[in-house]
Amino acid sequence: MVTSNTGWLQEVLVLTSLLANHSDFAAVDTSSPVPSFSPTGTSLQSQFTVPASADVGAAVIPNIHDPEAINAQTVCPGYLATSIDVTAYGLQAHLSLAGESCNAYGTDVSDLDLVVEYQAQSRLHVKIKPSVITSQNESWYMLPEAWVPAPQQEAGSVENSDLSFSWINKPTFGFNVTRKSTKEVLFSTDGSKLVFENQFIEFVTSMNEGYNIYGLGEVICGLRLQSGLTRTLYAADAGNPIDGNIYGNHPFYLQTKYYEVDQETGEKVLLTKKLDPEETTSNYTSTSHGVYLRNAHAMEILMNPTNVTWRTIGGIIDLYFFNGPTQPEVTSQYISQIGLPVMQQYWTFGYHQCRWGYHNWSETEKVVNDMNKFDIPLETIWNDIDYMNHYRDFDNDPERFPYDEGAEFLNRLHDKGQHYIPIVDSAIYVPNPETEKGVYPVFDTGYKTGSFMLNPDGTLYIGQVWPGFTVFPDWHEGAAEDWWQTTMAAWHEKLPFDGIWIDMSEVSSFCTGSCGSYNLTLNPVHPWFQLPGEPGNKIYDYPEGFNITNATEAASASAASSTQAAAASMTAASTVSPTSYLRTTPTLGIRDVNHPPYALNHIFGDLAEHTISPNATHHSGVQEYDVHNLFGHQILQNTYAAISKINPGFRPFIIGRSTFVGSGNYSGHWGGDNASKFYYMYFSIPQALSMSLFGIPMFGVDTCGFSGNTDEELCNRWMQLSALFPFYRNHNDIGAVDQEPYRWASVIEATKIAMNIRFQLLPYLYTLFYNAHTKGETVMRALAWEFPNYPSLADADRQFFLGPAILVTPVLIQGHTAVSGVFPGLVEGTDVYYDWYNQSAVCMPSKKNTTIDAPLGHIPVYIRGGHILATQQMAMTTRDARKTDWSLIIALDISQRATGKLYLDDGASITPNATKIVTMEAQLGIDSGVSRLRIDVDVDGEFTGLDLPLGNVTVLGVPEAPANMSVWVDGEEVDAFIEYCPVGKKLVVSGLQHVLNGRVWAKKWSLTM
Incomplete structure (x- = not known):
């Protein structure tokens, strides 16, 4: 997985022999230079293209799909509890194996410690960890509180807590968490076995049929997590696959239970079926609670029909239960412990325009001027990686984005009350030791200070990203923190940006393993795939229904893409599914971090594919296996510190891609590489609502879509929808069609209509963020959260509330001029709604699920009475x-x-x-x-x-x-x-x-x- 070496400066001495034997490069003909591709206009030079095989890991079959997989619940013995010590604030106990070791996916831990703390009236803590932790037991890495706060003991006790912990030893150890006031069992491992090994932990909680769980992100799917879904938490630069693991990791869920109430006796019966939307809601009530596993290791949560199974490949069991008993209370209780959302500057709620493909300052400023020409408000202009000198962080292209010209442009922006934000990637280019000595001080300084991650033998870990072979900051080191802050400050002196956009922070690498080791004299290298916007790589993918709404353009695009389609079919034909899979067998006392015995349902299979290897090593000796999911969180922490020093006293504005528990305390988040499809516009709603649960309210998606071509109808609808999201930005791929809102007359008009609503609501939105920042309240809200006694709304995620007062019901289907929606409480006579546009009360519909007229250019928005x-x-x-x-x-x-x-x-x-x-x-x-x-x-x-x-x-x-x-x-x-x-x-x-x-x-x- 990792190639060792004796120092990056010596790599040139062994380059020739390595090229002949290295499996990743042996098939490449280096006798003729490969011309560089330069979508940003950087001067051409000879450039080596890394072969596609460099980014292909081992063929791994996920355990959940493996017919040969061991069922740990069947073969493992579980544990028995002894030496129980009960106090007024909790209990402690010893857990020992109840039988012979199974060693299913690692080495069984024979002795565990159980600690239960009644931390507060509404919070209970349950921790299970090895009794003895030695330097050889790295898999039980304890998550540092400096990076992710751990809730502490407050005024809780057995007496005043509304949560109760009980345990059993029949036939093996299990425990229940119960709400005293209602006698509800919130979490129960009774009837299942605890499995605790050095590379595998499993515990199971029983669930009622039809349970309602929300959270466990980040994932592109509906708001309510469906039975049969496996949630994998492992940061991945995977675009936005539906139901797959992507950028962020939040091992927290909200569960809501609905009860039918007998009107005569008051008796409550748990509801296990989905209600018809037209059924009355007067006889129902609900309670909610939250569960948080404080563990940053890769993990899976299996949503089975009658249980939820947690599996993690490292760390400990560190569970926190939040009593609620309502969704607002659960969310506030959780967010107040992990870190309240950062308060945003007022200007950040304006409209943001971005594009991968603004090739120079002149083109960037033209967009600003064109927005003004069409009377469309613009708050902030962004630059993607186009501005970089050969894609290198903190280094502007001297010809297309020179600092003097940029400073003058930014002065003009600032004079008009506008702002500028550039992208910063998460990897640092390594100069070619033969030809580029001294050309990139950003690397030189970081290397001298020991700021980058290492191979196990102590040499630099070198992956590959946009600029070529790259290194990755080691956020465990104070040296890296100082280097990052100093470097960003020096860059700001030359380019006075107003915020930072952090990308590729999963962390992404376009090869498997330390592929740059011994190969630095090839730098700068080109990734194995053709970059968007390069010659011959035009994007012809359009939204569904494009052939109907844009027939002429669709015919032209279809003809132009025929060559690409043929090439794609040839590529597909050459891809052969593996006939065998890599399965590893546990070795007692030894961890296999690159290919752990338990194979996660990871979107890429191999844990090292398209990222840095699990055995990449920090200067502290900690391996990436134990902290992979924290990279994106820590770069946000360090960027927040850097901007705080640059502009002391002012709130930093940061938008990041990879997040973890508590990231909202430092930054906002955008939805990543979505596609120009109507269904991705829909998915932006449940994604935003989930981020509300995770304490990241500053959220929005690439409006009109990032990858593929948008069209007039989609952009019209999406510009209006995103105007009601907290973070409002249009951004797309370099190879796609232009999609600034002034490209179509109807989009101009639709955008102005929606922006007029947004601007009027800005004081309201700002107040919502103050409440989020001070009390942990949500900003975007699901209908079920505002109406907790309406079971029919449990999975409603095509409408949303902005705070408690604004109901939004967008059109999400191509070609539709009406939308189906509900007005909760209207038919029941408890609520009234007013149309935003004519300000008259909504008429009582004959059915709860009613049809609302919404011609193109109109987004239905309502004010809730009260x-x-x-x-x-x-x-x-x-x-x-x-x-x-x-x-x-x-x-x-x-x-x-x-x-x-x-x-x-x-x-x-x-x-x-x-x-x-x-x-x-x-x-x-x-x-x-x-x-x-x-x-x-x-x-x-x-x-x-x-x-x-x-x-x-x-x-x-x-x-x-x-x-x-x-x-x-x-x-x-x-x-x-x-x-x-x-x-x-x-x-x-x-x-x-x-x-x-x-x-x-x-x-x-x-x-x-």
Whole structure:
């Protein structure tokens, strides 16, 4: 898996002999130089192309698909508990093997320690680890709290906890976690065996049929995890395969149980079937709880019909149970322990435009100018790897992206209130020792300081990414942290960027093993695959239905792609499925980290394929096998520290690809390499909702799709949908068609409509993020979370709430001009909804699942009754939008009341000098026999930066005009224009700019009429 050497500077001495014998390179003819491909326009030079075989690992069959696989539950003995020591805060016990060792997928651990802690009223901790851990037992690597916080003992005890731990020894050790207040068993291993080996741990919890589990990401699938799904948690640069393991790893799930309540006796019966959407919901209730396994090793969770089986190939069992008993409480309890989401700067909620394929500063700035020409707001322009000098981090191409020209461009951006963000990859180019000495100080400094990962023999581990053979930062070392921060600061001095985009952080490598060892004189090398945008590699893949909506263009594309199709078929024909698989047998006391005996259902099979090998070694001696899933998390931590030093006192803005538990405390996340397909637009919703559970609310996807060609209809729909996501960015592949929103007239119009909604909601969205940052609340919400007693909504993921007040129901199917949706509580008479556009109440449908008209260019958006929204107006940037007058939209509920909250600060500081919280209440009632409207506003805090005029107040759901069409503010009658619309039952009060001295949030006030 890894080629050892005696130092990278000596590699040139053995290059010739290695080329003749190295299996990865022997078939390559090096007698003639291979011309480089340069999609970014970098000058051509001779460049070696790494063969495709370099990125092919061993043929591994996943254990779950292997007919020869051992069933550990059948052959292993389990454990027995002895020496029980109970205290007021928990218990400790010794676990010993209940029989002869099975050594199914490793070496059995004969003695374990069990520790149970009642940490808080709502949290229980269960830890099982080897009784004796030696330097030879690396697989029991303890996850450092400095990287991933561990919940600590608080004021919990056996007496005050609502969670109860019990254990049995019949026939072997098992345990139950029960909620005392309801007697619900939340987690039970009773009836299964605990398996604990040096490379394999298994425990099983029983489940009711039809269970509802959410989380266990990151995965592209529906929100509710289906029985039969195997969730693999192993970071992979795999694009976005459906149901496969991809970038992030979050071993946490939320479980919701629904109960049918007997209206006469009050007895509750667990619901195990899916309800018809039209069935009444008045007889149901629910509870929720959360389970978190604090383990960063590769693992699988098997969603079986009546149980969930956890399997990990290392570490320990470190379980935390969160009582809830509602989804908001579970989420808050979990996120408050792993790290509350970072508060974002206000400007980050503007619109972001990116493209792999902006070839120079002029082209980049033209996009900015074109957005302005079409009056489309643009907050931030991004550059992908195009800006790099031969794809090298922290090094701009001197001809296409020179620093002096870039600094002038960024000055123009900043003067207009706009921003700039470049990409930074996760691997560092290694210069050719023969021809490139001193050309890349970024590597030289990192090498001298020992900042890069190693082979087991202490030499540099050298993989391959975009620039060629590369090394990878060792985040376990303080030297690497200092080097990263210093390097980023030096780059910022030349290019004053406003945030960072971290990519390839799984960590990705285009070869299996340390393929660059002994081969550095070939650098820079070209990856084995043809890069998008290179000659002959045009993308002709379009969304479904493209031939219907774009017949002429579709015919042209079909003819042009015929040659590629033939080539693809030849490639497919040459791919032969293996006739045999690599299976490894455990060797007692020894770990096989490259090919562990238990084979995960990994998207690539071999754990080393398309990433760095499990036996790559940190300077501390820890192998990548034990910490692979942490690389993406740690690069985000170090980037956050770097930007904090560059701009002290200001909130860093980072978007990263690979995440782990707690990554939201440092960055946001985008959905990765999706495709320009309608179904990927749909999957963006459950992906975003799952990220809400994981504490990463700053989430969005590549709008209009990354890979493949988008088209007008798809981009029209997607630009509107993403406008209601927290992170709003359009980004696509270099070989695909242009997809900036101004490319189609209908997309321009649709984008402006949706952006107008977004801009009005920015103060609301910002307040939601404040609540997430301070209390662990979710921003995007599933319908089931807002309506926990509606079992029919358990798997609803084609609609969503933005906070509690905004319901979004997008069209997600090609060619459709209507969408099916529900208005929870409307038929039941508990809730009312108002159409965003005409502000009238939604009529009562004959069926819960109703059809909503949604022609192209229209995204159905509704305000839920009971909420007050403080809004501002759309402008070309968020800076200018924050200077506009305020308005209030008051959506009355069925009791004709509404409340709202607004958080205000400078929008940038980590610790603002002053803040302000505005609380709003409204009520329409009868006073002395006369219909009266009263609005009360309370103000707490000293921030004055947004004390601007109040333009108007719109009240929705007013059944009749007020008896007296006069307006009083703080008891004094004021001049205002009043309009009542009986058809829409809407009351509008305008012309209020002069009231309150033009400073609406300066003090508390009331308005009556």
